[in-house]
Amino acid sequence: MKMIIALGSNLHQEQNLLKAKELLGHSFDGITFSEPEWTEPIGIKSDRFLNCIGTFEAELSRTAVEKILKRTEQVMGDSHQNHQLGKVLIDIDLIQYGNETIRKIAWL
Template structure:
């Protein structure tokens, strides 16, 4: 299944995006990433975000992909509490799974 994910970080941005990409490559063989782009925060007060898009094909179910993305966020120490304080160590959103748009990528629309 064609899958698109969005990665973002506003804390130790380059380090956290790189670490997330390494973890994603371990699970999703053949994953490719866009060049990272710096974006202004949307809806929160925080440092600038570093974002990128990941593209891969997978046989995993939508739920399995979601669970693995959340597991990476947890492994990297991200939490809902951090987000409430405006600190995003890593945010990995499932944007598209097959033909289904799961979540809009808001920083692409700015």
């Protein structure tokens, strides 16, 4: 089943995006990433975001995929508290699960 995820960071952007890609590569065989794209923040005051899209095939439940994404964020030290302060070390969202669109991304 095809999965699409979105990654974004507004703090040490290039470093955090590279680390997230590395960690996700250990979790999802064959994952590929788009070229990173700089975007202005939406709804918060912060530095610019660096974003990219990841795609991969997996036979995992949606819940299992979302747990891996959340665990990756936590391993990198991200937290809800950081987000409330406008600091996003890494944010990883499931965008598409098979044929189901999970969420729209404002910067796409």
